[in-house]
Amino acid sequence: MDRRKFLKTSALGGAAAATTGALAAPAYAQGNRTLTMVTSWGRGLAGVHDAAERAATMITEMSGGSLTVDLKAAGELVGAFEVFDAVTAGQADMYHAADYYFVGQHPGYAFFTAVPFGMTAQELVNWYYFDGGMELHDELGQIFGLKSFLAGNTGAQAGGWYSREITSPEDFNGLKFRMPGLGGKALGKLGASVQNLPGSEVYQALASGAIDGTEWIGPWADEKAGFQEITKTYYAAGFHEPGAGLSLATNREVFESLSPAHQRIIEIAAGECHQWNLAQFLANNGAALQRLQASGVKVLEFPDSVWDAFGTASREVLDENMGDELFKKIHDSAMASMKSSSGWIKQSSGVYVAQRDRVLG
Template identity: 75%
Template sequence: MDRRSFLRNSTIGAGAAAGAAALAAPAYAQGNRTLTMVTTWGRGLAGVHDSAQHVADSITAMTDGTLTVDLKAAGELVGAFEVFDAVTSGQADMYHGADYYFVGQHPGYAFFTSVPFGMTAQELANWYYHMGGHELHDELGQIFGLKSFLGGNTGAQAGGWFSKEINGPEDFQGLKFRMPGLGGEALGKMGASVQNIPGAEVYQALSSGAIDGTEWIGPWADEKAGFQEITKTYYTAGFHEPGAGLSVAVNRDVFDELSPAHQKIVEIASAEGHQWNLAQFLSENGAALERLQSAGVTLREFPDAVWSAMGAASQETLDQYMDDELFARIRESYNDSLRKSSEWIQKSEGTYRVQRDAYLNRG
């Protein structure tokens, strides 16, 4: 018997028939409800805080205020990396964040943000909504008493900002670099001293020299964070997050108490927030990249030898968790979906884009 069933049955058994009847009445029938959402994002962080606020506002609007979401940014109730425990313990009702921050709870959570050399945003959506990803996210959440959904996406993230040019894999030796998730673990295998720092604290760490470089998101969010004020060396393509999903997770007891209509609204608001946020990032990045270049930022790409080293380190990182049965099943499902999605996308959209860009450049 699970924890919720035990508590429910114990309460009913101890009460009188009238008490049992009252308990059986849905909690949502007793009036309006406010849910506290905690986030891994500092208030005002471009794109990611917007995503959380958009989901919160959508839930409130679609329920006509009968279900109100009160958003608490990182540090306003709990710290950025404390939101998982806050929701599982019942201190807060739900969180919005990047699930790869919680690989310490289970390494399988990485797949629902991004893994190195993993899925683009479209490939992630294909897997999540049509090829078993959501069901596996739900299975993982059940272990911790969570009901989880995708609730945002940054699109492909940049390789990051560096205090020096990267000419080969050896340049990562001893490099103090901010990168969360399994991508960070892979860089560690390449010799980097990897730091996991909340987004709101990255600028100070970079400007003070506490770190030698950082990835954050992409041109728009990076420009808003002000990293171009500190260094002008920017790698535009990264191996670590080719389509980073953001998650909404609700305490499962809280979710079970909601009406079916309210449950569906949380699900729909999260899904719409995923697409809205992806479009937000992609619509802003191009112009922001031009502004960064105008501000003297030099755009670079990692050499092939660095990409090869990143690939080998990524494979080693993922392989080390394969003795966990759930991780292995998630990875198998993820890779199967990736193969099937990417083949068609490459043959159709990939070929088209090459030809379109060539035509436009000729014109």
């Protein structure tokens, strides 16, 4: 079905529902209720599984047990990349994942995780809570019968692990590399053979030579995954995920069947989880980076020529999707908010941190 036609039809259906709702109050489920949460994370994956577990626990505890979340890690009910379809189809009640895994459903989902050369974690929440991002997440979710909230953030992600050093854009030609989302599409434009693997499968793929390199998250999660056992070439700064958000999405019919109090608990638990998870990653990354370096890992930066190539490819990928009306709407909103936020951040905390490092050494 054409998306515009779908939206028009949905709007008419929504109007009818609103009319019906005016005649009769909604009936909320009575007593205790269990919601099944599927996730894109293998059980125990550092940070990301923790975020899903935190959200599930918070919802259960805040509701006093009247709303219990039964968490299923990747593969326990459905596969890591099948959670979106499972929840939209009603096979599960909610998912926890990185929404850029679902750009095949709609490319606009990338913005609620990360787009190349996009928003930092702080800029993302500025947009989400004060510049229309949450409303756009909801507008996108309505198409697929979802009610979504941000519920985790990794902070800035590393450029990744490579079997050899990258000295020019040409080094990506033929390189087998794991990178999801629009960042992966940008690498493809540089000639890379891009793979989209679930987190629990990345170590084995890198160890076996099925891939030549991978990005995962950052020093702490990467160390836990053990990539330093395979290669010692690590790029600390990446272009693809400057502040990657994670999402908690509930089947919309399920969400609307809950009491207003339970709906609010899910929203608040997701928001708390976002900030807790961001702090978890950032609190652990510095010490983990030191341990990696002590173990012989060489921490590198991409040369300017590679950054320039990343930028050109990223602009092409974004431009290719601008024909979609909703993608353009989300893109323009996010970029306007990012520009507005970054103006003050650069002049205030950006200058302060640079001066602090200079003064304190």
